Amino acid sequence: MDLSQAIKFAALFAVVLFVARAAHHYFGSRARISQAGLAGLTDVDAITVSMARLARDNVMAPSTAGASILLACASNTLVKAVSPT
Numbered sequence: 001m002d003l004s005q006a007i008k009f010a011a012l013f014a015v016v017l018f019v020a021r022a023a024h025h026y027f028g029s030r031a032r033i034s035q036a037g038l039a040g041l042t043d044v045d046a047i048t049v050s051m052a053r054l055a056r057d058n059v060m061a062p063s064t065a066g067a068s069i070l071l072a073c074a075s076n077t078l079v080k081a082v083s084p085t
Contacts, residue, residue, distance in 0.1 A: 013046040020050050024060060032060060033068050040072030041079050047072045 016039055023031035032051070039047040048069050055065035 009045065012043065013049060016046040017050045017053070020047075020054060021059070024054075032064060033071055036068035036072040037075045040075035042076075044069075044072045044076045 016035075020032055020035060023035050032054075036047050036051065051060070051065040051068045051072075054060045055062045
């Protein structure tokens with residue numbers, strides 16, 4: 001991994017974490033699950049780390065974090081399955 005990839009991941013992670021906290025504050029845990037599905041369309045790393053951290057910090061229930069991660073993985077797999085290589 002070169003420095004530019006690390007910077008892109010860090011920026012994406014920060015955005016996902018900020019949006020996740022804001023969505024939970026304004027809309028509750030259902031917004032997090034929807035957000036995970038959308039984030040999974042591009043990448044699952046940032047949403048996985050974000051949800052795990054939020055569950056660890058008791059900001060959200062571990063079951064909600066798990067469901068969010070599963071949905072992100074499913075949407076990412078679907079995108080990869082239908083996109084041309």
